[in-house]
Amino acid sequence: MAIKILPARLANQIAAGEVVERPASVVKELIENSLDAGATRIEIDIEKGGAKLIRLRDNGCGISKDELALALSRHATSKVSTLEDLEQIMSLGFRGEALASISSVARLTLTSKTAEQSEAWQAMAEGRDMEVKLMPASHPQGTTLEVSDLFFNTPARRKFMRTEKTEFGHIDEVVRRIALSRFDLDVILRHNGKQIRQYRAGRLPSQQDKRLAAVCGPAFINSALRLDSEHHGFRLWGWLAPPGAARAQPDVQYTYVNGRMMRDKLLNHAVRQAYGERLPADSHGAFVLYLELDAKEVDVNVHPAKHEVRFHQSRLVHDFIYQVLAQALEQAPLIPSAESSS
């Protein structure tokens, strides 16, 4: 067979396979873009579990008229320009793939206004050649991304979408994870016109507790141990349920590395090891943990959807986490387990 260069659209659809698994992955990418744009408020509207519509409006810096089309093309990013940048990424995005990927498998409308511009502009990407149409629009400073008919042109992907309820559940989970990554962010989530979540911004401990209770349940916050330790330039802070209380909260397992939500193997391993034999065999720990370290110590360019990271000093990071948690659990007051107290 002859070797051919893939048409741009097909190449984007292949890349989309890695980034856009389901509606929730679109929501994650859009929220990350808003956070990178400095937004303090985001409003998300979902219709039919995201299959029909995903709309996100933010109050970030916006995209200027002459960069709208560029934002939609592949490998176009304002966040990284040199290898050095790539080695110490502070932004959530850096691959310049999300919008191009999404627009290759859905109909996408991008409306934005920067502070310098007097009017807003809208770009629409649809059709085979990814031709972008520009027109004037009405919008306050910030950006609205509208993604409709996800996977309309990729039937194989569309078949993998689950029920509206399941897909919305995944979206809700992404929003909860984000809500815990940024206490200073106002978030509203609506489904089919109905408001499902509203998280209000607030940095005070009492406001943090309130959000934590909203996301993880009041039982978690009532029993959780608060921790905050620093060593070797690593900082670990957050909340950890003592073993007796952990059993009732199997779903509360949130980990963040430098503000980025993660399901990291090394982190999870260190946590499991710290709980060790304190946990009954069939139960899981419950925790919300934030690891902070120099950006140069972490490689975030490991996974297309950025779910994983690699630590340069993985042993040291692992042992640090283990020690902080084991020590916290050691000092935890003994709480009767759910069984023995009933």
Ligand code: ADP
């Ligand atoms: P990446 O986030 O990896 O840079 P994306 O495809 O997600 O790639 O976005 C491309 C570019 O579009 C970003 O680098 C940014 O400049 C711009 N952009 C996307 N979303 C927003 C937004 N909500 N506000 C401002 N700029 C945005």
Ligand code: MG
């Ligand atoms: Mg992005």
